[in-house]
Structures are given as structure tokens and as C-alpha cells.
Amino acid sequence: MADPVRRQILELLLRGGPRPAGDVAERFAISRPAVSRHLRVLRRSGLVRDELVGRQRLYTLDPGPFEELVAWLGPFVRPSGWEHRLDALETEVYRTRRERRTRGDAGQGVTGQESTA
Amino acid sequence: MADPVRRQILELLLRGGPRPAGDVAERFAISRPAVSRHLRVLRRSGLVRDELVGRQRLYTLDPGPFEELVAWLGPFVRPSGWEHRLDALETEVYRTRRERRTRGDAGQGVTGQESTA
DNA sequence: AGGAAGCGTAACCTGTAGGTTACGCTTCCT
DNA sequence: AGGAAGCGTAACCTACAGGTTACGCTTCCT
Numbered sequence: 693m694a695d696p697v698r699r700q701i702l703e704l705l706l707r708g709g710p711r712p713a714g715d716v717a718e719r720f721a722i723s724r725p726a727v728s729r730h731l732r733v734l735r736r737s738g739l740v741r742d743e744l745v746g747r748q749r750l751y752t753l754d755p756g757p758f759e760e761l762v763a764w765l766g767p768f769v770r771p772s773g774w775e776h777r778l779d780a781l782e783t784e785v786y787r788t789r790r791e792r793r794t795r796g797d798a799g800q801g802v803t804g805q806e807s808t809a
Numbered sequence: 810m811a812d813p814v815r816r817q818i819l820e821l822l823l824r825g826g827p828r829p830a831g832d833v834a835e836r837f838a839i840s841r842p843a844v845s846r847h848l849r850v851l852r853r854s855g856l857v858r859d860e861l862v863g864r865q866r867l868y869t870l871d872p873g874p875f876e877e878l879v880a881w882l883g884p885f886v887r888p889s890g891w892e893h894r895l896d897a898l899e900t901e902v903y904r905t906r907r908e909r910r911t912r913g914d915a916g917q918g919v920t921g922q923e924s925t926a
Numbered sequence: 927a928g929g930a931a932g933c934g935t936a937a938c939c940t941g942t943a944g945g946t947t948a949c950g951c952t953t954c955c956t
Numbered sequence: 957a958g959g960a961a962g963c964g965t966a967a968c969c970t971a972c973a974g975g976t977t978a979c980g981c982t983t984c985c986t
Contacts, residue, residue, distance in 0.1 A: 693811070694810070694811035695943085695944080697944090702885065706884055706885060712962080712963090713962075713963060713964085714961090714962060714963075717963090722944090722945070722946090723945070723946060723947085724962095724963080725945090725946075725947085725963090725964080725965080726944070726945055726946075728963065728964060728965085729943095729944075729945090729964090729965090730944085731964095732964080732965095733943095746952095746953065746954075746962090747952060747953040747954065747961065747962050747963080748953090748961090748962055748963075749962085749963065749964090753885060755885060755886050755887075758882055758885040758886045759886050761882060762879060762882050762886055765875055765878060765879050765882075767823055768819065768823060768870060768872060768875040769872050769875045769876050769879055812973085812974085814974090829932080829933090830932075830933060830934085831931090831932060831933075834933095839974090839975070839976090840975070840976060840977085841932095841933080842933090842934080842935080842975085842976075842977085843974070843975055843976075845933065845934060845935085846934090846935090846974075846975090847974085848934095849934080849935095863932090863982095863983065863984075864931070864932050864933080864982060864983040864984065865931090865932055865933075865983090866932085866933065866934090
């Protein structure tokens with residue numbers, strides 16, 4: 693995930709939702725096999741899942757590893773301003789979610805803009 | 810930050826607080842200059858700050874870049890389970906913080922275990 | 927003053943990440 | 957059936973990340 697191309701792929705998948713490999717590849721200046729290998733790395737890292745539909749392979753984001761990373765980063769961002777005891781963040785989030793739900797909140801959807809690339 | 814050694818250095822700095830370079834170096838099997846360069850990378854990435862005290866150089870974590878990273882990761886971890894509208898996470902956190910403070914909660918500190926390295 | 931302590935940098939070597947071209951396998955179309 | 961579309965993989969090449977040893981500069985001690 694350190695690689696800039698890989699990050700762009702992830703961002704693309706985030707904005708545009710599931711995309712077939714070729715669709716991803718043609719967005720980059722590098723060759724298609726190169727992108728293909730990047731996708732393989734992402735696959736093996738568990739950051740994306742692939743689903744074969746017909747003769748094309750759709751790639752989707754998998755939030756799992758991202759959550760792990762955020763969890764790892766947590767302690768590093770906390771100690772500064774906050775008072776070292778926000779480990780209950782996730783539970784708080786869940787509480788918030790429940791509250792929102794009961795208040796009846798409309799979902800917004802992920803598929804949004806498609807601008808700067 | 811992709812490098813495992815670098816991550817270990819960061820974890821060490823997290824657990825043990827500011828440390829001189831040599832103190833960091835002797836925790837690793839690799840040579841001291843190697844660690845020194847890792848520290849330079851971390852310095853240039855802004856992940857750590859250095860302060861010269863006497864003839865030794867103390868390294869400290871800088872939360873800034875970590876926050877950026879978490880911010881970048883945010884959109885990736887949200888879309889799955891939650892209903893796409895947790896952008897108010899930070900404000901929630903602050904609210905939580907206020908609540909905790911008024912309830913009078915003892916801080917725990919960061920310095921904890923010192924085991925597996 | 928002068929040696930030791932504490933670090934950083936330079937020069938060098940090697941493994942590997944990431945690019946390219948060539949090739950092979952399915953799946954769809956007519 | 958057979959060609960085109962859509963992808964992945966293999967083989968190969970090159971640049972760079974990360975390790976080591978050698979060296980130089982301050983700062984402390986006696």
C-alpha cells in the first residue's frame with residue numbers, strides 16, 4: 693500500500709465502486725500487466741476482493757485491513773491532544789450509529805463525484 | 810512507513826517515549842548506521858522530530874502525519890458496515906471527550922508493557 | 927589537550943519491487 | 957467452429973531500498 697499507483701487504484705475503487713481490471717488499467721499510463729500485478733498485490737494483502745463475472749474480473753474494496761491499520765494508528769494519533777483514554781472509540785462509534793438509526797437518518801451512498809482522478 | 814523496522818521504531822517510541830538514537834539502535838540486530846538511516850527517513854517523513862541534547866539526539870513522535878493518514882483511511886473504513894454518514898466522527902470524539910472529562914475519568918498514560926518488541 | 931562516546935554520512939554491494947514484452951487460457955459473439 | 961475480448965502469468969531488465977564497513981564531526985570527561 694506504500695506504492696502510489698496502488699493507492700490511486702484504491703481511491704479509484706473507492707470513488708467508482710467495483711470495477712473490472714481493464715477498466716482500472718486504462719486509467720494509468722503504465723502497461724496493463726503492470727496494473728494487473730498491482731491488483732494481485734492488493735488482492736493478496738486482502739485490501740480488495742475479486743469476483744469473476746463472465747470473462748472479466750471485478751475488483752471491490754475490502755474494509756477489513758483498513759480497519760486494522762486505523763486500529764494500529766490509533767495510539768499514535770491519540771497521545772497528543774486527547775487524554776490518552778479514547779480506546780472506547782469504536783464502541784462510541786457504534787453507540788452513535790444506534791442513535792442515528794433510531795433518529796432515522798437517510799443514507800447518502802458511496803458513489804459520488806468523479807472529478808480530479 | 811512500509812518498512813517493518815521503521816514500524817518497530819515507531820512502536821518503540823510510542824511505548825518508551827523520546828529516546829536517543831543509540832538507545833533505539835541497540836534494540837535491533839542490524840547495524841547502527843542502518844538504524845540511523847531509518848531514523849532519517851522517519852525524520853524526513855515528519856513522523857518523528859529530533860532534538861539535540863548534548864552529544865546525543867533525542868527522537869520524538871510527531872502525531873501530525875499519523876492524523877493525515879487516518880484521515881485518508883477514513884473513507885475506506887466507513888462505507889462497509891456503517892451507514893455512510895459518520896463524517897461527524899471527530900466531533901463525536903470531542904463530545905465523548907467532554908463527557909468523560911465532566912464525569913471525571915483518570916488518565917492511564919501511554920507507557921505500558923515492554924515485552925515482545 | 928586529548929581520548930572516548932555518540933551520531934550522522936559516504937561509498938559500496940545485493941535483493942527485490944516494479945516496469946515491459948510475449949504468451950496462454952477462458953469467455954463471448956456470429 | 958473460430959476469432960476477438962478480457963485477464964493473468966512468466967521471463968527479463970533496471971532502479972532503488974536497505975544492509976555493511978569506513979570515516980568524520982561534536983561533545984563530554986579527566
